[in-house]
Amino acid sequence: MxxxxxxxxxxxxxxxxxxxxxxxxxxxxxxxxxxxxxxxxxxxxxxxxxxxxxxxxxxxxxxxxxxxxxxxxxxxxxxxxxxxxxxxxxxxxxxxxxxxxxxxxxxxxxxxxxxxxxxxxxxxxxxxxxxxxxxxxxxxxxxxxxxxxxxxxxxxxxxxxxxxxxxRVEGVSKATIIDLDAHQGNGHARDFMDDKRVYIMDMFNRHIYPGDTFAKRAIKRRIELDWGTEDKEYLEKVETHVKGALNEITPDVIIYNAGTDILDGDPLGGLSISPQVSSRQITMEA
Missing domain, CATH: 3.40.800.20 (Histone deacetylase domain)
Known part of the structure; x- marks a missing residue:
């Protein structure tokens, strides 16, 4: 119990x-x-x-x-x-x-x-x-x-x-994680490495922390970005891959990890996304 x-x-x-x-x-x-x-x-x-x-x-x-x-x-x-x-x-x-x-x-x-x-x-x-x-x-x-x-x-x-x-919740047996923080989400990836109930989509700057090669094996849909990725390319990839992820599995719950560090000028993220696109991304995911 x-x-x-x-x-x-x-x-x-x-x-x-x-x-x-x-x-x-x-x-x-x-x-x-x-x-x-x-x-x-x-x-x-x-x-x-x-x-x-x-x-x-x-x-x-x-x-x-x-x-x-x-x-x-x-x-x-x-x-x-x-x-x-x-x-x-x-x-x-x-x-x-x-x-x-x-x-x-x-x-x-x-x-x-x-x-x-x-x-x-x-x-x-x-x-x-x-x-x-x-x-x-x-x-x-x-x-x-x-x-x-x-x-x-x-x-x-x-x-x-x-x-x-x-x-604890009857009927919840499949989950999808959509991780759009600028960094690779290696923690939950390691936790669910061999758990077929959890589907992970992760879009991140390939050049920054943590660079966890082992954890990448758990990511079912991995989108690695380059330094300075801008609005048009970013939003196209978000729309394409979110739709693709949700077509591959029908989850009982979706966990969306939003990251403000995708914004242009963030000292850690290394991407160049405008506040307008970031807002649109959040609205789409919600």
Missing amino acids: PHETQLYEDIPTSRWPIVYSTDYNITFIGLEKLHPFDSGKWGKIINFLRDEKLITDDTIVTAKEATEDDLLVVHTRRYINKLKWSFVVATITEIPPLVLLPNFLVQRRVLKPLRTQTGGTIMAGKLAIERGWAINVGGGFHHCSSDKGGGFCAYADITLAIKFLFE
């Missing part, structure tokens, strides 16, 4: 299936600024939507932190224990000064936000089945697998969301 979890509690229909918590945002005496990844972007998104009168606090779902028992649905005990070492977290987040800090501070100020975002992804999976769609404003930690983190990804939230659905 699956363990008890707060992440699958019933949500009132008065709340939209948009999941967020103020705990998502990482602020830690400025150390978060040592990495080009914007660790406060989730709050900026919510504030924009709130200012535009598109949402209120009463219409969205408050994410809950994934517990250790929740995480152990996918993660090994050995990996969870490794996160109790500040050196390991510093390596995963690529913020070297974290190695000098007591782990209880690292847990509270860095890992708790990531666990809360992970809980949000699991909650969004259940809501998507119930409502037909759902959005987690955070998450998408596609570089983390069951026993290894990296690239600012400490928990395998995509794998967890799918495993929770397979174990």
Whole structure:
């Protein structure tokens, strides 16, 4: 029997299936600024939507932190224990000064936000089945697998969301992951390497992190892009390959991992996609 979890509690229909918590945002005496990844972007998104009168606090779902028992649905005990070492977290987040800090501070100020975002992804999976769609404003930690983190990804939230659905929701037995982050999603690929229930489409810049050759074997539809790929080529490939992926298998749930790092000028992604095309891409996938 699956363990008890707060992440699958019933949500009132008065709340939209948009999941967020103020705990998502990482602020830690400025150390978060040592990495080009914007660790406060989730709050900026919510504030924009709130200012535009598109949402209120009463219409969205408050994410809950994934517990250790929740995480152990996918993660090994050995990996969870490794996160109790500040050196390991510093390596995963690529913020070297974290190695000098007591782990209880690292847990509270860095890992708790990531666990809360992970809980949000699991909650969004259940809501998507119930409502037909759902959005987690955070998450998408596609570089983390069951026993290894990296690239600012400490928990395998995509794998967890799918495993929770397979174990707890009757009728959900096939999933498609459409990963359009600029980086290769090697974490969930490694987790589902030999799982025929999960179809992975991944479009990414071939020249940047992580370059995981082994993980590529799990990607059923792999689209590798070059530096500076622009709007026309990018959108044509998205439309062609999303249609192709959905023609190859009829999934019970689709996990779409969106990445803002495809945008022109992003310090990590290396692509040249305009905000207009990025918005169209998100609309099409939703």
